[in-house]
Amino acid sequence: MTAVETINLEIDGIHVHAEKGRTIMEVADSMGIRIPRLCFHPQLSTLGACRVCIVEVEGMRNPVASCAYPVSAGMKIKTSSPTLRRLRRDIVELLLDNHPRECQTCERDGNCELQNLAYSLGVRERLFAGERKKFKIEKSSRAVIRDAERCILCGRCVRVCEEVQGVCNLDVQKRGFGSVVSPAHGEKMAESVCIHCGQCINVCPTAALIEHSDTEAVLNALDDPDLHVIVQTAPSIRAAVGEGFGFPPGTPTTGKMVTALRLMGFSKVFDTNIGADLTIIEESEEFLSRLKKNEKLPLITSCSPGWISFMERFYPEMIPNASTCKSPMSMLSTLVKTCYAEKKKLDPEKIFVVAIMPCTAKKYEANRPEHMAPWGKPYTDAVLTTREFIWLAKCLGVNYRELPDGEFDAPLGMSSGAGDIFGATGGVMEAALRTAYEKVTGDTCPNLNFLEVRGVAGVKEATIDLKGTEINVAVANGLHNAKTVLNGILRGEKKLHIVEVMACPGGCVAGGGQPYPPEGMYVLDPNLARMRAKALYAIDANKQLRKSHDNPEIMRWYAEYLGEPNGHRTHELLHTSYTAKLPRGVR
Secondary structure, eight states, X not given: OOOOOEEEEEETTEEEEEETTOBHHHHHHHTTOOOOOSSOOTTSOOOOOSOTTEEEETTOSSOEETTTOBOOTTOEEESOOHHHHHHHHHHHHHHHHTSOSOGGGSTTTTSOHHHHHHHHTTOOSOXXXXXXXXXXXXXXXXXXXXXXXXXXXXXHHHHIIIIISOOOOOEEESOGGGOEEESGGGOOGGGSSOOOOOHHHHHOSSSSEEEOOOHHHHHHHHTOTTOEEEEEEOGGGGGTGGGGGTOOTTOOOHHHHHHHHHHTTOSEEEEHHHHHHHHHHHHHHHHHHHHHHTOSOSEEOOOOHHHHHHHHHHOGGGGGXXXXXXXXXXXXXXXXXXXXXXXXXXXXXXXXXXXXXXXTHHHHHHTOGGGBOTTSSBSSOEEEEHHHXXXXXXXXXXXXXXXXXXXXXXXXXXXXXXXXXGGSTTHHHHHHHHHHHHHHHSSOOSOOOOGGGOSOOSEEEEEEEETTEEEEEEEEESHHHHHHXXXXXXXXXXXXXXXXXXXXXXXXXXXXXXXXXOTTOOTTOHHHHHHHHHHHHHHHHTOSOOOGGGOHHHHHHIIIIIOSTTSHHHHHHHBOOOOOOSSOOOO
């Protein structure tokens, strides 16, 4: 191993030893000195565009951008001075004077990096009057709304779309005062190669990119006495929603979440985890059938709608390999408006299903033509992100922190721990392996913890021995990582049997609709994903029921309504199809 070379320098009068090649900002952060920043993001490439992070270096004529400038031996650096404060304030004032004056009505009010920076720098008035950029709000997408007037051209969305997701849908178009971030040729988001994942929303420091809100539709439904309004909650929500009410990241608050939803007026509170259990049973039967016939392998999971959109746009040749199972959300919504409606003697057209999801792509999924009910409306009527749910609970006066724990409603509230871990990258694979082991061997699985597929590494590969039957598995999270696996399959370099792909880095716990992290943490921070995932694994470990195929409620639905797993009735209700959307993209 090559020895790390260290150098001596001085920052704000403090002598420090630092690793050669690190940036001034990195060294300052390690000392507890926080330099203001705006375009910088530690998980993305360095752009150095905003210049808010400038510092003074002795002997240099002009200040330098600390996010991009490497330290060198003997440097003497000032991170704060009257000159730096004035320059930084001028930069922020210029940004603000080209920015809408709508802070009180903005979705990011109180949680906006530009607003916080203006406050900390002492910007108390707008000094630079003049023409301001004007753009129409672009609302064509069911998932992501783009408001270019609020954009500060930091480039974070461009970089996350290219470097993390490998989609390259966004870039800076035009020049000078007319510069704008948009899809190629100024296309609408709905007509672009956007996969609806929402990671651009997560990294945007202002509100130039936000989710397409369904909160008004949900409030209207709750006020309609003719509707039976049902809500379902995704696995990863319970590990993140508490952050919106002051709980530390990774605090599970399942019971409080259920009680809050009842107080908000929902008729029934169901658990998307039961849809996850259904998915595992259907998907494992599908996998074992393919394995026996040695066809359409590897099977690729289909729970992540961002991944499905990516496949349809960039890897249409992999469509035959994708599981035909609907996602847990769509399975449960379909079950509610068919079997549950029949059981409870309810008019399915009077049932309004709300899904609370970590993912903006679920909004797109709910409105796919393949997921429409026979009467022409979606099985899932509205999708709220975790952020939208947090706002809605506060709007309706719910004192979340003080709530007692509640329980999900029967008959669609009992789930296994395998359903809970769907929210973490590798969780779908682990849940499937628990069931596949017992289906293949006929024996009880001796160890339900498949540690080989856990963790937030971008790609994980393993060979799992099912008592003599070896299967090669791969898990990818973040679509740039998924490309590595998919290209290896297409080139014949990877001989795999089953692959899990999650569009978002870290899995659903870091989805495009999850809470913005507390100050000092960043979206895409692997530690944030780990903390949320740890909560899900703890919930799983503490459940007596940890295998999807052991869920008695699931078995009852099969016996009374669905028939055989992977059979005719389940294919009618619980499976779907995919279509190549655009010519194959550049890889």
